[in-house]
Amino acid sequence: MSIEARARRASDSRFARAGTVAATRSATLTIARVPAARLIRTILRPSLPCARLCLLHTILPFMDKTATHVPHAHELPHEHHEELGFWRKYVFSTDHKVIGIQYAVTGLLFLLFGFCLMMLMRWQLAYPGKPIPLIGAWLGQSRAPMGIMLPEFYNQLGAMHGTIMVFLGVVPLAVGGFGNFVMPLQIGAPDMAFPKINMMSYWVYFIGGVVMLASFFPTTGAAQSGWTSYAPLSVITATSGQTFWLVGMIFLITSSLLGSINFITTIVQLRAKGLSYMRLPFFVWAQFVTSFLLLLAFPPLEAAGILQLMDKVAGTSFFLPSGLVISGKPLAVAGQGNPLLWQHLFWFLAHPEVYVLILPAMGIVSEIIANNTRKPLWGYKALVYSVVFLGFMSFIVWAHHMFMTGMGTVMSAFFQTTTMIISIPSVVILTALLLSLWGASIRFTTPMLFSLAFLPMFGIGGLTGLPLGLAPSDIHLHDTYYVIGHFHYVVAPGTIFALFAGVYYWFPKATGRTMNELLGKLHFWGSLVCINLVFMPMFVQGLAGMNRRMYDGGAQYAHNQTVLHWNVVQGYAAWGLGLFQLFFIINFFMSIKWGKVVDKNPWEATTLEWSAPSPPGHGNFLTEPIVYRGPYEYSVPGAPRDFTPQFEPEKA
Amino acid sequence: MNIPYTVEERPDSGLANGKLGIWLFLASEVMLFGALFSTYIILRTGATEWPHGELNVPLGAFNTVLLISSSVTMVMAWAMLKLHNWSRHRLYLAATFVLAGLFLVNKYFEYSDHLVKGEGPWHSTFLAIYFTLTGLHGLHIVGGMVVMAYLLGPGAKLWKTNPDQFTNRIEYTGLYWHFVDLVWIFLFPVLYLL
């Protein structure tokens, strides 16, 4: 360590003053500025002098019992004594905060890429057959000759937009990013239970992402049979892009499985002293249930992916029925396969997957609402029981995506019933969050704006799901734009708004600086207006019968003619939405270097992560975290301040 | 920085981290093979005809014997560590490795018997599910052998520095290995006999 760094460290209040709750905010403190690379370096610097850490090594495992002493404890390598090389520190780090940031940044980049794919699609839908401006020429002959999008390319955009947004964007950001960074801090752990497996799970995700991106390069194009990859179409479409998709999915699923094992073990095993299950922040409960969904629901899709891969490269017929004729030629396969088998295995995962998309978002919004209403969440127990019940139910509703496959009335009734039942815990959670606003002293910070918007947006998304979950109405609405409107409302102004809220909220913890409020509000209002203009008309179009996945926007059909004009509105709204994201991108990078410097707890929050330095060093906490009360003790009568953190000891 | 409960058990859960971790992994593996068994059920009930007698039952039964024996040697390998009998532990772990290898050799003969006749997975849905189920199972055997080789080789050093942690690793490997055996216990009658 350099002399200046040593001197800085000596005067650095974080190291000098251990164990006190820093209630003061920002500017006067002499915390070192942390632009980009130094941010990571700070996280990896040990947060405790060696002696204290050695003491912690010995006593921490035995805090709760007087059990046998672990032999050879002092012979375990003390990592903080050795300086790790560049690659082990910044690239192949095992620190959950570095991995969380890696996941978050990669996820955000994929979200941006997936968004760009959609903006291309929106051009084709608004102006079918017109050359794409600006970049049309660069797309090449196989995709857009003379800048005019080919139908095959439109299908590729559609399939990859869905795949990338769900598997490479939202889940890595919501679970890999927020889960990894925040959860161990919120439970008072020094890191995840299996740090090396954590690192592996990020890099396997990265490889999966590279494979998915590479799928665009073969001249036959990327996967183009929807993110749902229904057989036989996905198998018979002559492109290696689909094979890339299947291989990529296997990597992504493996990454998720490794992550989920880590999350569950960490939450069960590494909670701080005094942190019982019913004192956990709701965000942790949400991540806990999400991890069980990933653990048990993903493997069937991995198996199905292997089966479809065998169909594509080994000539098997798992999903190919007998007697399939393509363009007049019978397909030369053994046959006797079942296309519905793919649908069952796919949706067995993909339904729990949508709860994987929403649960972390609900968790994030809960934290921010509690913090910015200055009162406890309404119905904590109801929230916990609901989220657990929701997780369980999510495994037995999947075939509501398959009502149109010739299902008999008994099984159809079964799935309609379970689907209606699962709406109950969702409504309980949404209602609890709404009721939390009653009598609140609301601070309209940027994270709170996004969280408040989440509530009605998720409400619309959830309510529009009801006619889809009932078979008779689904007959009319299945595969129309109504479905696209429904699920985008839950994921886009739903989950993604919550994820933005989370970025604004936890940015100070990760960097020691806040993001700019004005840019944040511009980002919010612009996004809210544009996103509703994109998705609300879809319900109108869907009710008129406009089909999904039509490269010309359904222009050929008579029943669409009255609603086609909405495609133009949606196009401009989508491109406007893209422009408003620039405020976020600029804010994000600007604030890393020039944001207002803050201390540990700028939001005056009650959960454990706010007791660690901003950003936390290696090992996270300056002293062993101990929890004395529940997670949302705001405005406690008789308390000196309007918040009583979980980690603050009882006054005598 | 030390992660607590890596070796010793957390009082309220009664578990070490690795024990919970390996069981969760096995839970996901149950769902993975479950999907393939579900595939078998659906394809077979939907088929107009299903082959019988295409597989070598004696070889399959012999493989079952090999795998069951390897499960016994695996649990003995762990037990010997608990009794601080290092040489016996090495013997049993090596025996498990060898038995696993023999299983794979048999599988090689079985596969090549079919493949030389041009009967690969493309030949029928029965062979497709047969090759996929046993192939995935075989990959899991290879994975187990890789871990065993590590614990017989460079990984064995941990016994000197942290015997409890090494014992735990053998226990977790054993749990994985018993699961691989368990899958075969269902695979064998389903594919070879029914």
Next chain:
Amino acid sequence: MHSDPASVQASLRKYVMIGGALLVFTAITVAVNLVHLSSIALAVTVALIIAIMKGSMVATVFMHLSNEKKWIYGALLLTVIFFVVLMSVPLFTLMDTIGTPQPAIGGGEHAGGH
């Protein structure tokens, strides 16, 4: 505790005995198969019962499941429930044709869903 040296020593014999029992049951499995049972359903049931017995022996004794902790039991219970769902529900869904138009030609496969 099941894994202290004294009880491990006592368990050694049990491991070998269970190993032997498994081999015997394997022989039974093959033998039963040679006896041609009346219906396929019966054959499947018998095979599954024997396999489940063998599997339980491996799980409870070799994998020490007989005295494991609550979290493990809980995770496995959830897994078993969803495993059963995965085995049965897709099959029921494909087999359920109540209320769907049936082809005029009798019998045949319901493998496709049209």
